[in-house]
Amino acid sequence: NAGVTQTPKFRILKIGQSMTLQCTQDMNHNYMYWYRQDPGMGLKLIYYSVGAGITDKGEVPNGYNVSRSTTEDFPLRLELAAPSQTSVYFCASSDGRGVEKLFFGSGTQLSVL
Protein backbone atom coordinates (compact mmCIF):
# COMPACT_ATOMS: atom_id res chain seq x y z
CA ASN A 1 0.00 0.00 0.00
CA ALA A 2 2.90 2.37 -0.78
CA GLY A 3 1.20 4.78 -3.22
CA VAL A 4 3.64 7.54 -4.28
CA THR A 5 7.10 7.36 -2.75
CA GLN A 6 9.57 10.25 -2.83
CA THR A 7 13.18 10.28 -1.76
CA PRO A 8 14.96 11.96 -0.11
CA LYS A 9 12.77 13.74 2.45
CA PHE A 10 15.32 16.44 3.16
CA ARG A 11 18.43 17.67 1.33
CA ILE A 12 20.81 20.57 1.54
CA LEU A 13 22.73 21.46 -1.61
CA LYS A 14 25.48 23.95 -2.32
CA ILE A 15 25.03 26.36 -5.20
CA GLY A 16 26.00 24.68 -8.46
CA GLN A 17 25.58 21.12 -7.23
CA SER A 18 23.33 18.64 -8.98
CA MET A 19 20.87 16.10 -7.65
CA THR A 20 17.96 13.89 -8.62
CA LEU A 21 14.71 13.71 -6.68
CA GLN A 22 13.27 10.23 -7.00
CA CYS A 23 9.57 9.46 -7.39
CA THR A 24 7.93 6.10 -7.87
CA GLN A 25 4.30 4.99 -7.78
CA ASP A 26 2.81 1.50 -7.58
CA MET A 27 -0.75 2.32 -8.67
CA ASN A 28 -0.12 1.89 -12.42
CA HIS A 29 -1.06 5.52 -12.98
CA ASN A 30 -0.33 7.02 -16.39
CA TYR A 31 -0.17 10.64 -15.30
CA MET A 32 2.64 11.90 -13.09
CA TYR A 33 3.52 15.43 -11.98
CA TRP A 34 6.19 17.42 -10.20
CA TYR A 35 5.13 20.48 -8.20
CA ARG A 36 7.08 22.89 -6.05
CA GLN A 37 5.53 24.73 -3.12
CA ASP A 38 6.95 27.96 -1.76
CA PRO A 39 5.52 29.54 1.41
CA GLY A 40 2.27 31.37 0.67
CA MET A 41 2.57 30.68 -3.06
CA GLY A 42 0.60 27.50 -3.58
CA LEU A 43 1.73 24.62 -5.78
CA LYS A 44 3.43 25.38 -9.08
CA LEU A 45 3.66 22.72 -11.80
CA ILE A 46 7.23 22.04 -12.96
CA TYR A 47 6.84 19.10 -15.38
CA TYR A 48 4.30 16.43 -16.05
CA SER A 49 4.01 13.17 -17.96
CA VAL A 50 1.00 11.43 -19.49
CA GLY A 51 2.78 8.13 -19.95
CA ALA A 52 6.14 6.41 -20.33
CA GLY A 53 8.33 8.24 -22.82
CA ILE A 54 6.18 11.40 -22.81
CA THR A 55 6.98 14.52 -20.78
CA ASP A 56 5.98 18.15 -21.03
CA LYS A 57 6.76 21.45 -19.36
CA GLY A 58 4.56 22.97 -16.74
CA GLU A 59 4.46 26.49 -15.40
CA VAL A 60 8.02 26.73 -13.96
CA PRO A 61 10.33 24.27 -15.82
CA ASN A 62 13.54 26.34 -15.98
CA GLY A 63 16.44 24.72 -14.14
CA TYR A 64 14.86 21.26 -14.08
CA ASN A 65 14.75 18.16 -16.27
CA VAL A 66 12.68 15.00 -16.13
CA SER A 67 12.52 11.59 -17.76
CA ARG A 68 9.86 8.88 -17.82
CA SER A 69 11.35 5.59 -18.94
CA THR A 70 8.81 3.46 -17.04
CA THR A 71 5.22 3.89 -15.86
CA GLU A 72 6.37 3.71 -12.24
CA ASP A 73 9.24 6.20 -12.10
CA PHE A 74 9.42 9.94 -12.74
CA PRO A 75 12.69 11.44 -11.47
CA LEU A 76 13.31 15.20 -11.34
CA ARG A 77 16.85 16.43 -12.06
CA LEU A 78 18.37 19.69 -10.85
CA GLU A 79 21.55 20.32 -12.84
CA LEU A 80 23.00 23.52 -11.34
CA ALA A 81 21.28 24.23 -8.07
CA ALA A 82 20.43 27.86 -7.30
CA PRO A 83 19.02 29.47 -4.12
CA SER A 84 15.77 30.15 -6.02
CA GLN A 85 15.22 26.38 -6.10
CA THR A 86 14.91 26.21 -2.32
CA SER A 87 11.41 24.83 -1.92
CA VAL A 88 9.31 21.82 -1.02
CA TYR A 89 8.89 19.46 -3.96
CA PHE A 90 5.92 17.15 -4.37
CA CYS A 91 5.52 14.35 -6.83
CA ALA A 92 1.97 13.26 -7.66
CA SER A 93 0.18 10.77 -9.85
CA SER A 94 -3.33 10.20 -11.19
CA ASP A 95 -5.04 7.63 -13.38
CA GLY A 96 -5.67 10.30 -16.01
CA ARG A 97 -9.26 9.32 -16.70
CA GLY A 98 -10.61 12.84 -16.37
CA VAL A 99 -11.11 13.28 -12.62
CA GLU A 100 -7.69 14.46 -11.63
CA LYS A 101 -7.66 13.16 -8.10
CA LEU A 102 -3.98 13.50 -7.42
CA PHE A 103 -2.14 11.22 -5.06
CA PHE A 104 0.85 13.04 -3.59
CA GLY A 105 4.13 11.81 -2.24
CA SER A 106 5.24 13.02 1.18
CA GLY A 107 7.48 15.74 -0.28
CA THR A 108 11.15 16.67 -0.39
CA GLN A 109 12.35 19.74 1.47
CA LEU A 110 15.31 21.14 -0.48
CA SER A 111 17.57 23.98 0.62
CA VAL A 112 20.21 25.46 -1.68
CA LEU A 113 22.83 27.46 0.19
Place this chain on the structure above:
Amino acid sequence: GQNIDQPTEMTATEGAIVQINCTYQTSGFNGLFWYQQHAGEAPTFLSYNVLDGLEEKGRFSSFLSRSKGYSYLLLKELQMKDSASYLCAVSDNDYKLSFGAGTTVTVRA
Protein backbone atom coordinates in the same frame (compact mmCIF):
# COMPACT_ATOMS: atom_id res chain seq x y z
CA GLY B 1 -3.21 30.41 -18.14
CA GLN B 2 -5.03 30.22 -14.87
CA ASN B 3 -5.76 32.85 -12.23
CA ILE B 4 -7.11 31.42 -8.99
CA ASP B 5 -7.91 33.57 -5.96
CA GLN B 6 -8.81 32.56 -2.43
CA PRO B 7 -8.46 34.29 0.94
CA THR B 8 -5.17 33.88 2.76
CA GLU B 9 -6.46 33.14 6.25
CA MET B 10 -9.68 32.42 8.12
CA THR B 11 -10.35 31.78 11.80
CA ALA B 12 -13.39 30.09 13.29
CA THR B 13 -14.55 28.49 16.54
CA GLU B 14 -14.89 24.78 17.13
CA GLY B 15 -18.37 23.61 16.14
CA ALA B 16 -18.96 26.58 13.82
CA ILE B 17 -19.23 26.76 10.03
CA VAL B 18 -16.67 28.30 7.70
CA GLN B 19 -17.00 29.03 3.99
CA ILE B 20 -13.87 29.37 1.85
CA ASN B 21 -14.45 31.14 -1.45
CA CYS B 22 -12.48 30.59 -4.64
CA THR B 23 -12.71 32.56 -7.87
CA TYR B 24 -10.96 31.55 -11.05
CA GLN B 25 -10.26 32.68 -14.60
CA THR B 26 -9.10 29.89 -16.88
CA SER B 27 -8.37 29.24 -20.54
CA GLY B 28 -10.13 25.86 -20.24
CA PHE B 29 -12.10 24.02 -17.61
CA ASN B 30 -12.36 20.33 -16.79
CA GLY B 31 -13.25 20.53 -13.13
CA LEU B 32 -12.56 22.24 -9.80
CA PHE B 33 -10.94 20.50 -6.89
CA TRP B 34 -10.42 21.15 -3.21
CA TYR B 35 -7.47 19.71 -1.34
CA GLN B 36 -6.62 19.78 2.36
CA GLN B 37 -3.04 20.19 3.49
CA HIS B 38 -1.96 19.93 7.11
CA ALA B 39 1.27 21.72 8.05
CA GLY B 40 4.31 19.77 6.92
CA GLU B 41 2.26 17.20 5.03
CA ALA B 42 1.21 16.52 1.45
CA PRO B 43 -2.16 17.70 0.09
CA THR B 44 -5.02 15.21 0.17
CA PHE B 45 -8.09 15.21 -2.06
CA LEU B 46 -11.34 16.55 -0.57
CA SER B 47 -13.82 17.18 -3.37
CA TYR B 48 -14.42 17.55 -7.09
CA ASN B 49 -17.01 19.62 -9.01
CA VAL B 50 -17.44 19.63 -12.77
CA LEU B 51 -21.13 20.58 -13.01
CA ASP B 52 -22.86 23.53 -11.36
CA GLY B 53 -24.29 22.88 -7.94
CA LEU B 54 -23.50 21.53 -4.53
CA GLU B 55 -21.63 18.33 -3.74
CA GLU B 56 -21.95 17.15 -0.16
CA LYS B 57 -19.59 14.74 1.54
CA GLY B 58 -20.14 14.45 5.27
CA ARG B 59 -19.18 17.68 7.05
CA PHE B 60 -17.67 19.11 3.87
CA SER B 61 -19.59 20.51 0.90
CA SER B 62 -18.35 22.15 -2.28
CA PHE B 63 -20.27 24.40 -4.65
CA LEU B 64 -19.51 25.41 -8.23
CA SER B 65 -20.86 28.09 -10.58
CA ARG B 66 -19.07 27.81 -13.91
CA SER B 67 -20.70 30.94 -15.37
CA LYS B 68 -19.40 33.01 -12.45
CA GLY B 69 -16.03 31.30 -12.17
CA TYR B 70 -16.78 30.71 -8.51
CA SER B 71 -16.60 27.91 -6.00
CA TYR B 72 -16.78 27.58 -2.26
CA LEU B 73 -15.87 24.91 0.26
CA LEU B 74 -18.14 24.71 3.30
CA LEU B 75 -16.82 23.13 6.47
CA LYS B 76 -19.50 22.37 9.05
CA GLU B 77 -19.24 21.36 12.72
CA LEU B 78 -15.63 22.45 12.79
CA GLN B 79 -13.17 20.30 14.70
CA MET B 80 -9.67 21.14 15.87
CA LYS B 81 -8.28 18.66 13.34
CA ASP B 82 -9.77 20.79 10.53
CA SER B 83 -7.04 23.39 11.14
CA ALA B 84 -5.15 23.19 7.86
CA SER B 85 -4.59 24.89 4.52
CA TYR B 86 -7.32 24.40 1.92
CA LEU B 87 -6.25 24.55 -1.71
CA CYS B 88 -8.56 25.37 -4.60
CA ALA B 89 -7.39 23.86 -7.90
CA VAL B 90 -8.69 23.98 -11.47
CA SER B 91 -8.11 21.42 -14.22
CA ASP B 92 -7.62 22.86 -17.69
CA ASN B 93 -8.25 21.23 -21.05
CA ASP B 94 -4.96 19.32 -20.85
CA TYR B 95 -5.86 17.81 -17.47
CA LYS B 96 -3.21 19.77 -15.62
CA LEU B 97 -4.12 21.10 -12.20
CA SER B 98 -3.37 24.72 -11.32
CA PHE B 99 -3.55 25.57 -7.63
CA GLY B 100 -4.48 28.68 -5.71
CA ALA B 101 -2.20 29.87 -2.93
CA GLY B 102 -4.36 28.21 -0.28
CA THR B 103 -6.46 29.38 2.65
CA THR B 104 -5.14 28.68 6.14
CA VAL B 105 -8.02 27.85 8.46
CA THR B 106 -7.41 28.06 12.20
CA VAL B 107 -9.99 26.46 14.48
CA ARG B 108 -10.08 27.84 18.02
CA ALA B 109 -11.54 26.11 21.06
